[in-house]
Amino acid sequence: MNFVFLLAGLLFVFVVGWLVSSNRKDIKYKRMGVLFALQIVISFLCLHTSGGIKTLQSISGFFNWLIQQANGGVNFVFGGLMVKEGGSVFFLNVLMPIVFVSALVGILNYLKILPFIIKWTGWALNKVGHMGELESYFAVSTAILGQPEVYLTIKDQIPKLNEQRLYTICASAMSAVSAAMLASYMKMVPGKFVVVAVFLNILSALIISCIINPYDVGDNDELVEIQTDTKEPFFEVLGNYITDGFKLAISVAAMLIGFVALVTFLNNTFTAVINISFTTLIGYVFAPIAWIMGVPTQDIVKVGSLMATKLITNEFVAMGNLHSIASGLTAKGNAIISAYLVSFANFGTVGIVTGSIKAIGKEQGSYVAKFSMKLLLGATLASVLTGTIVGFYF
Template identity: 25%
Template sequence: MSILNSLLGIAVILLVAYLCSNNRRRISLRLVSIALLMQFTFAFCMLYLPAGKRVMMWMADKVTALLDYTQTGTQFLLGGLATDKMFDLLGADGFIFVFKVLPVLVFLSALSALLFHVGIMQKLIILIGGALHRLLGTSRAESMSSAANIFLGVTEAPLVIRPYLKYLSSSEFFTILVGGIASIAGTVLLGYAQYGVKIEYLLAASFMSAPAGLLFAKLFYPETKENSDKYTTVSSMKGEKSEYRNSIDAVTQGASVGVSMALNIAGMLLALLAIIAMFDGIMMWATSFTGYEISLTQLIGWLFSPIAWLLGVDWNEAQFAGQLLGQKVLFNEFIAYANLQPYLDGSILPATGEALSVKTQVILSFALCGFTNIGTIGIAIGGIGAMCPERRGELTSIAFKAFGAAILANLMNGAIAGLILG
């Protein structure tokens, strides 16, 4: 039955995107079919094939080893507060977000700046972007930006093609925005791993987001004009100079950006969690007069549970999964992953009296992996608008439509994972 759910979900997601298209006649069937095939291939190899699983486990082990280096700096600053001794003292409460997740963001922000300065990041982006350009027929600029989104954030990835932003067609500009919102930065992705989400799932979802973003961007906004290829060449992108003076400057500036990001995330989570708790209390107080207390999280779960079911989640777990999907869209993915964490460790789901099924864990791991929350719209408009101020008005006019396309891209990743596991 779950296979049929996921197939129905994939069909519904594609139908919604088709109905939202601003020019259905210009939709490229080649692009749609190849992008969808790429998503299936990534998921099938990484979730089903033994060889693919081994490759992902190898990559996950290397990433885990990379994360372990963060501990050197963290323990120097925090001593025993940053070690696993906290779990011995506090049990499950030993996972302290400020000590476990935020230092990873600072370290990886510095590392990514260094890799960009020495040219390694550009080589990876050109390699993957060139493959997308040849396979899908998308322009060099939007392909490079989509590839960059695997490693960089919604405002950092467009920097790779910053000199060409003013030349992009409206469809390409829309694609840049969708790709940024649908993907996840490598720095933040590894922060999610600290919540117990398997790194191999996060890596697979991150790679799947590149073709998914292109797929739904081109369904919503097909190319109708000449693209920017005549302005962009691989050689010009290879020649893009680093903004840093030297490697030390790259590391220090990258660390500063990481600290700013970490503080912003910490402050945002503090405020959002407090506001959610406040509205929960208000709703439960208001509904208590009817004899039934209903919380905000329950309401979100009811609204999003049909979507979770379409992804392949069993109906008895759909309300819980719907809560997390809703929290991710309305608030952010950190809150959703934080609420998923106890059930990854085997906690009993009250609705079923059993542990959360592995299939639902995987579907949620994929579907939650993306910057698709309302706050990201403001971040994207501010960041990309600053790079190309002459197109800021166009950016604001397409932002919410791009947000919708990005949501469907993330849901498609979850549905495909559900289909393969089913």
């Protein structure tokens, strides 16, 4: 039965992608097959072998350890405001570790460790998938660096890119999550699903681009002069990353206050008027998609509600809701929705992506604004693909 749902999920993703494809006759089936095979290998090793499971546990344990280290700084500043482990001060327990992890990313970036990993992982990915050196590099970098900083690594290339290549890099950015966010995500969903989703989303975004946005990149059009050098002093760079991490935590907190309050308002209003909450109502809308992905029937409305919540608000709001109802979901339902939520595919991110590109190249920003809804659809399909593959192993 799992195999049937895997095929159903793949067929759904392909059909929807085909319907909005810019060039249906040139869909890159071979590239899709190679990238999908790589996804199956990665997911099998991570979720179905003892070595892979232990590796994921180690990675999850490492990020939990990082959170404990981050608590040293948080305790020093906020001391008396801290609550016991598992308490309810979301800003302190979940968002503040972003500052520390962002500092670590800055150090690794300054020491050229991250640029080295990104460059050669991207090179290897291009040799396997043949998506283009720039596209492969960017797909990997989005899984480590945050928005909008990741666009600065290719700021000289962006003004030279056409609409097709812009779509691919923007879809990768929306389908990935930054390393600074991982520890916070792991406070709300199982760490193993966060790690697997990061790996799979890199490939899912490229697969969707092969359907919606197929094109060929010539050998003389790679544009891979990537900016990695930095002339700033170490402590200036470190300070910038720490400040950026704090700004990110504040921004997420502000969005959560607004979005959670809005959802609460809609739930209470809908319940008073039609005796059904807003989240339950949108859950019915997304329930068929959840079922196609392999979510057990008893979970599809709840999972559908979380899928819609992520799209309308952001992944933090949806993860917070999942954290409160996870005990009432099946193991398979938990696995699928946990993996699905690990991406930036929501309406708010469309604005961030468009603004970031426009700040670097005005004409390219206009391109992105023109295909923004197709971009959101592609990133959402990438999440559906990732969730479907994870569900196959449960």
